[in-house]
Amino acid sequence: MKRQTVFLCLAALLFAAIALAPGFYVNLLAYVGLYSLVAVGLVLLTGVAGVTSFGQAAFVGIAAYTTAVMTTTFGLSPWLSLPACLALSGLSAWILGAITFRLSGHYLALGTMAWGLGLFYIMGDVAALGGHTGIPGVPRLPLDLLYEYSGRWYAVLIWAVAISVIIAIERILASRKGRAIRALKSGQQMAESFGVNTYTLKIQIFVFTGLVAGLAGWLYAHYIGFVNPTPFGIYASIEYLFMAVLGGAGYVWGAVLGAGIITLLRHWLQDVLPLVLGRSGNFDIVVLGVILMLVLHRARNGIAPVLARYVRSTPKEPPQGITRLMPRRSQPDPAAPLLELSGVTRKFGGLVAVNQLSFSLKNGEILGLIGPNGAGKSTTFNLVTNVLAPTSGEVRYAGQRIDGTGMRNIARLGIARTFQHVQLVSDRSVLENVALGAYLHGKRGLTSAALRLDQNEEAGLLAAAAAQVRRVGLADKMHEAAGSLALGQQRLIEVARALVTGPTLLLLDEPAAGLRHLEKQQLAQLLKDLREDGVSILLVEHDMDFVMNLVDRLVVMNFGEKLASGEPRQIRNNPSVIEAYLGGEAA
Template sequence: MPTRLLAGLGALLIVALPVLPGVPPFWLTLLTYAGLSAIVVTGLVVLTGVAGITSFGQAMFVGLSAYATALLTTQGGLSPWLSLPVALLLSAGAAWIVGAITLRLSGHYLPLGTIAWNISFFYVLGNTDALGRYDGLTGLPPITILGHPILGGGEALLLTWGFLGVCLWLTHRLLRSRTGRAIRALKGGVVAAESFGVDTARVKIVAFVYAALLAALSGWLYAHIQRAINPTPFGINAGIEYLLMAVIGGAGAIGGGVFGAVLVTVLKDQLQNVLPLVFGAQGNFEAIVFGILLVLMLQRAPDGLWPLIVRRSVAAPPARGPAAQPLASRPAASPGTMLLEAASLRKTFGGLVAVNDIGFTVAAGEVVALIGPNGAGKSTTFNLVTGVARLSAGAVRLAGRDVTGLPARRIARLGCARTFQHVKLVAGMSVIENVALGAHLRGSAGPVRGALGLDAAEEAALFAEADRQLARVGLSACRDLPAGGLALGQQRIVEIARALCLGPQLLLLDEPAAGLRHQEKQALGDLLRRLRQEGLGILLVEHDMDFVMGLADRLVVMNFGAKLCEGAPATVRRDPAVIEAYLGSAA
């Protein structure tokens, strides 16, 4: 059953519930709380499921907004509607500060950091007299619409799910935008994302703040529907429960977040009624059931239940639309213009010298191949040139500009694009979306424009460019397929199309022919010759000597991190030192 049909049926049910005869008020209230949780979990879909940032601290932002609106309305005299933007801004500011500190952590330290923040927040609430300590605050005014107060029941249900619908629409728009693709690119690896211009630190903050804003909206609604608050719903247990909802439903899909929130909310309520009868004692036995369920889910359905229901692994990519305004192109360099100058490059890892005083140049309209046995230091040299690895010594200049020490995203901005020895595509995205990531720097729309759908013209231009580059490399037929489902050779060609989307003057290809069949290698060679004629400078690493000898203008041979020789292919082929390095002295 298509996702849109499921969503439509669910929305129809929610709208119909308040007016259906005989529906107990209890179930209306329960589904209201499920909707409040679903708003928070939708943010977690972006933060955890898409960006890969695990947070146990979302309950803190729910509580921050709830207490802010409580103070503003009960002591500041503001109406609930006027307190909403203040509560959202306060939560966004707090999330920016917390994120700037916490997102520097990696591995298990990051989720532990979010736990620490939430526990600290809980104890601040419980020990502050102005906030009512553990008794909390009461007497909050209800939300009013056209002078009519929303006091609960079906009205609260419709209000909550109406806001949830808006959040789902904004999130859907955000994830399909330029910023959304950058967030999704984090799953493909920070190194790859930085190499085509994504400021990954900023993108992580955007995802963190967006998730906090949705949590804050839920807190504002909770405070004025409940009309009394205390620290208990904002403790670490609630943060864990939100994450449980995301995992069980399916953190990788928006629908999965809503499904998980409803399922866990209803199941928790029913288990609280049934389990004490089974065990003959009172207690939070539902925590045991959820723990077992979580372990089973991680083993049997790590992507959650939602993908099992809708049976879709990749969101439908944008269809080809009408002709778009072409993207501004970078001026082509004149033939012979020096694009890359690498001087005395050196990289050490402790006592190991991986690259030892390597130097070479690449000019516009020239193909230079970096060759050598396995372990010679070729890929490390690539990383030094593109800013992925930091130089121990030496200098790199791009088009006459010193770029030594600049990060990869800054070097990409100067017109240097690359591929990787080990393919780094975002497997859960379509081919066309992966290629469009390469044009990230050629767009300017931010998260607000993306979420509000104000970036249509720019998106059309970005995808038109991606379509053009896919046609250029001969993979238009794979446009809408999941990138992770392609053969390795095709994935390498997709990486080249993504690099070309940057509009580079200098193109660095790390083993582009690996995994390609004979005819595919011929087509790749023809493409690289056309790019050379268009004025691009190309530096490539390759082990296929037949491919290299028929393509490169110059070869730079490396062995044990040092330059063995440099020259035209015919000259290098006859060099005794090269023959010994590749074949051994006995040969």
């Protein structure tokens, strides 16, 4: 069944249930809609971007308390309090995110837990906020201006907001910014290499999810008519996270599924368990936890991926009639070296990985960097692309010193790379992975994507990505998941992603590894064509036949030092090179 058909049918069933179901179930549906709003933010933040947050309930509380104070103490209309609720929740997310995202690993998750607990205790201890007793008498939304008040209209409003937010997030994830967000979880180094400011992007996502949680808090306060700290504590944040994970952390509509299952299951257990186990103790929490573990044991990625197998999603074809590639960069002075390394050294404690390395790469040339395993080739790549900073020495590009300028600036200069260990968003299509390389050629942000104001820009970016997919010979794999392809084909995806940046200098780290003989021949011809187009290439490769028949010059490394340099025929007969590869006795 097509995805659009499924969505329309489910939406129709939902609003029919709100209109016809008994009041108790309408109330439950309203709660599911509120919880879905918060959970869908966690799908974006945790499931897609890979940032675990245990404090989302605090943003719900900030907005709920803001509107409660403004409407009960100052007598403002609930509609007038909404901008203040969003402003405070967004500002809080920005401040906390700016601090928290300087942490990494489990410290990041613990940081979100710490400020979530802090805000919870502030809500309970400040007398002006009613302490742990809370603030009663929060007015209902004046829906009676249009209709006679009914809880059903609240449920309709809540679900209209929830569906709008979910659609906006889906649009964001299908955009240039969305591809960058997905790349965060797969590898920040990879995202930064194509010009993504990962720190700023994380804060933008965090603020967005804070705003969504704030919107849920405003709706919650006026639906319940009362606020106290309990629904905004750490337990509530963990429950929201459970909803996202159970539904399917990488699936936007999974948030609705997870929120619905946990909400309905919890209410059912609260009715049934007291009849079986008595009314003392919170057995519903224990049983709910056991059920969730059993479900996740059978479907570790959540329920949405299981159901998605039965829903057809038609791949979106690249726009037709748009054949332009990315704008060509201005070419550096052809008489001067394009890339120069002068006395570059990199130490890791007592280990010298690269030692006093010096070489240059000319404009329009393919330079091979070879050597035994552990010679320092990939470290050299990382020094050129600013993944690592040299301990001493200089790296210059087109006469400009570039060491220490950051990976994002390297991408802006026109340097693109592939990786020794393939770095792709494995569950996304080949086209989407390649389109990440065009990130710097777009300007539209999250708001434009959510409102579909970026369609012309997206058309150009996807057309450029599709052209490079065809160029590397993967046209028939364009809509397949990148992770389902063979290793050699995944390396070609990385080559296409680098090409879509429109590079002047292309750094390829073992691009022929995993390719069959014919595929290697096609890759060699592609690289020769790129050289003719004015693209300079620095190549690390272990296949000597591939290298010797391709490159203009070679630099040989051994134990972090330059062992020899020259044309392939000179290197082939160099005794020091033969000894380094085969050993003195064998030589």
